[in-house]
Amino acid sequence: xxxxxxxxxxxxxxxxxxxxxxxxxxxxxxxxxxxxxxxxxxxxxxxxxxxxxxxxxxxxxxxxxxxxxxxxxxxxxxxxxxxxxxxxxxxxxxxxxxxxxxxxxxxxxxxxxxxxxxxxxxxxxxxxxxxxxxxxxxxxxxxxxxxxxxxxxxxxxxxxxxxxxxxxxxxxxxxxxxxxxxxxxxxxxxxxxxxxxxxxxxxxxxxxxxxxxxxxxxxxxxxxxxxxxxxxxxxxxxxxxxxxxxxxxxxxxxxxxxxxxxxxxxxxxxxxxxxxxxxxxxxxxxxxxxxxxxxxxxxxxxxxxxxxxxxxxxxxxxxxxxxxxxxxxxxxxxxxxxxxxxxxxxxxxxxxxxxxxxxxxxxxxxxxxxxxxxxxxxxxxxxxxxxxxxxxxxxxxxxxxxxxxxxxxxxxxxxxxxxxxxxxxxxxxxxxxxxxxxxxxxxxxxxxxxxx
Numbered sequence: 001x002x003x004x005x006x007x008x009x010x011x012x013x014x015x016x017x018x019x020x021x022x023x024x025x026x027x028x029x030x031x032x033x034x035x036x037x038x039x040x041x042x043x044x045x046x047x048x049x050x051x052x053x054x055x056x057x058x059x060x061x062x063x064x065x066x067x068x069x070x071x072x073x074x075x076x077x078x079x080x081x082x083x084x085x086x087x088x089x090x091x092x093x094x095x096x097x098x099x100x101x102x103x104x105x106x107x108x109x110x111x112x113x114x115x116x117x118x119x120x121x122x123x124x125x126x127x128x129x130x131x132x133x134x135x136x137x138x139x140x141x142x143x144x145x146x147x148x149x150x151x152x153x154x155x156x157x158x159x160x161x162x163x164x165x166x167x168x169x170x171x172x173x174x175x176x177x178x179x180x181x182x183x184x185x186x187x188x189x190x191x192x193x194x195x196x197x198x199x200x201x202x203x204x205x206x207x208x209x210x211x212x213x214x215x216x217x218x219x220x221x222x223x224x225x226x227x228x229x230x231x232x233x234x235x236x237x238x239x240x241x242x243x244x245x246x247x248x249x250x251x252x253x254x255x256x257x258x259x260x261x262x263x264x265x266x267x268x269x270x271x272x273x274x275x276x277x278x279x280x281x282x283x284x285x286x287x288x289x290x291x292x293x294x295x296x297x298x299x300x301x302x303x304x305x306x307x308x309x310x311x312x313x314x315x316x317x318x319x320x321x322x323x324x325x326x327x328x329x330x331x332x333x334x335x336x337x338x339x340x341x342x343x344x345x346x347x348x349x350x351x352x353x354x355x356x357x358x359x360x361x362x363x364x365x366x367x368x369x370x371x372x373x374x375x376x377x378x379x380x381x382x383x384x385x386x387x388x389x390x391x392x393x394x395x396x397x398x399x400x401x402x403x404x405x406x407x408x409x410x411x412x413x414x415x416x417x418x419x420x421x422x423x424x425x426x427x428x429x430x431x432x433x434x435x436x437x438x439x440x441x442x443x444x445x446x447x448x449x450x451x452x
Contacts, residue, residue: 045088049077052092052106052361055353060104061364063292068098085357103350105362110179112360115352117182119269121212121238125182126150126189126205130161131398132174139169139177143401146213149205155193157401162200163192183207215242219253220405222416225423228255229405232276235268235322240275247279247306257310257419259412261405263340267321270349274299277329279306284333285371287325289349292365301329310422311336312415315383320344327381328370337422338383339415345380387414 053074056065073095082088092106107115117123127148128141141159144150161169164180181189187207194200214234220227228250232243250258260280267273277286282305290296313327313336324343330336347369350362369375387410389397397404405412 045082045085046078048085048355048357048359049088049092050074051355053077053095055351055361055363056096056099056104059351059363059365060099061292061348061366062099066099066101073098089359101348101364103346103348103362104364107360107362109358109360111175112354112358114178114182115360119236121214121236122210123182123212124185124207124209126191126207127210128155128181130174130177137171139172139174142398145210148210149208153203153205155191155203156195158195158399160194161191162194165190185209211238212236213242214239215246217246217250219250219255223420225420226254226256227416227419228253228258229261230258231261231404232323233265235265235270235272235276237269237272239268239272240279243276243279244306251307255309257312257423258307259312259314259405259415259419260336261314261412262319262323262327263314263316263411264318265320265323266318266344267323267346270322270325273322273325277326278302278304280311281305281329281333281335282308284329284335286329287368287370288373289366289368301333310419310426312419312422313338314411314415315340315343315381316389316411317341317344317380320346324376324381325368325370328374328376331381331384332371332374337385337415337418338381339385339387339418340383340411341386341388342382343376343380345376345378347375347377385414385418387411 053070057070057074077091077095080091082091086108089106089108096104096106127145127150129143129145130139131142132139139161141150141155141157141161143157144155161177163169164172164177167180169177181191183189185207189205189207191203191205192200193203212234214236215230215232217228217230220229228247230243230246230250232239247258274286277299278301281301282303283301286299286301288296288298311330313330315323315327315338319327319340320343324346327338327343331338347367348364349366349368351365352360352362354360367375367377370381389411393410397409403409407413
C-alpha cells in the first residue's frame with residue numbers, strides 16, 4: 001500500500017492518545033462577546049461551537065494556531081445561523097481543518113460514544129472485529145471476539161457481511177456498519193453472511209456486554225526455547241491488567257524470553273502505555289511530553305518490572321502513538337531488540353473532551369519525545385532489525401490471522417532468531433517474583449479496528 005494512503009487510512013481508523021476532560025465552560029480568559037451574541041448562544045448549536053473553540057484557544061499545542069487567526073474564527077462561527085446541529089458540526093469541522101492537524105478533530109455524539117465504549121475496554125454488541133476491503137469496499141469479519149455472541153454462533157474470520165437487519169452493506173461505510181451493529185444489551189440483530197463461495201445465510205445474534213481482550217498470550221516451544229508470545233492490539237482501560245496477567249502466566253510456565261507483538265496496534269491510553277512499560281523496564285525514562293508553553297513532564301520506570309528476561313518487540317507501519325511510546329522506551333533503554341518495519345510516526349498527545357450535547361473534541365495538547373530525546377513525528381521508529389512484508393505477505397496475515405507468529409510469518413521468524421541469540425548469550429535467570437502492579441487509572445484514547 002502506498003505510504004500516504006496507509007497513513008490516511010490509519011488516521012481515519014484511530015483516535016490518538018489524550019486525556020478525557022469535562023465540558024469546558026465559558027472562560028474569562030477568552031475574548032469578550034457582546035450581550036446580543038451571548039444571548040444567541042442559549043439553547044443553540046452555537047453554544048457547542050463556542051465550547052469547542054474555547055478548548056482549542058486554551059489548550060492547543062501551537063499557540064500561533066498554525067498562523068490562523070483563531071479569534072476571527074470565533075466570530076465566523078458565532079455570526080452564522082444554523083438550522084440544524086449537523087450544519088453547525090460541519091462548520092466546526094471546517095474550522096478545525098484550518099489548523100492542518102488531523103488529530104484535532106470533532107466527533108458527533110454517536111462517534112464520541114463509540115470511542116468512549118471502545119476505549120473503556122468493553123462494549124454492547126455482538127463481538128466482531130471488521131474491516132472494509134480496500135478495493136471493493138466489502139465488509140468482512142477479521143475475527144470474532146472470544147466468548148461473544150458472534151463466536152457462540154459460529155461466525156468465522158473471513159465471513160462477509162452482506163446485510164444488517166435487511167439493509168445491504170454495499171456502499172456502506174465501516175463506521176456506519178459498526179453503528180448499526182452496536183446496540184442495547186439484550187436486543188437482537190440479523191446479519192446476512194456469506195462464507196467463501198457457499199450460499200448466503202442469516203445469523204440472528206443477541207447483543208450483550210462484551211469485555212474486550214486486547215492482550216493474547218501463549219507459550220511456544222521454538223527450537224528448544226520456551227518463548228512467551230504476547231500480542232497487544234490496543235492500549236485500553238483494561239490492557240495493563242491483562243498484560244500483567246499474561247506476563248505472570250508465562251513466567252509461571254518458565255518462559256525463557258518474550259516476543260511482544262505491537263504490529264497493527266494504533267495506540268490508546270497513554271497511562272496504559274506507561275504502566276505496561278513499567279512491567280518490562282526496571283528503570284529509566286519512558287517518555288517526555290512538552291506543551292505549548294515549553295512545560296515538560298517526564299514519565300519514568302519505578303522499579304516495578306515483572307521480568308528482565310530477554311525481550312523482542314515486533315512493530316510495523318501501523319504501530320502508532322502509545323505503541324511508539326512503549327517501543328521507544330524499550331529501545332532507547334536497551335531493554336529490547338525491535339524487529340519489523342518503521343512505525344507510523346505519531347508523536348503528539350491529544351486531550352479529548354466531552355461537550356455539553358454529548359459530542360466530543362480531540363485537541364492536540366503536547367508533543368512527546370523518546371528517552372533519547374528523539375522526535376519521531378512523521379519519521380517513526382526504525383527497528384534494530386528491519387524486516388518488511390510485501391503486499392502479498394501483508395494480505396496473507398490480514399486474511400489469515402491464525403498465521404501470525406507462525407513459521408509463515410517472516411517478521412516473527414526473524415524476531416525468534418534475535419531472541420534465541422540473546423537467550424543463548426546470557427546465563428539462565430531464576431524466575432522473578434511478579435509483584436502486583438496496579439496502574440493509576442486515567443483516560444487516554446485511541447480507536448483501532450472497528451469492534452462491535
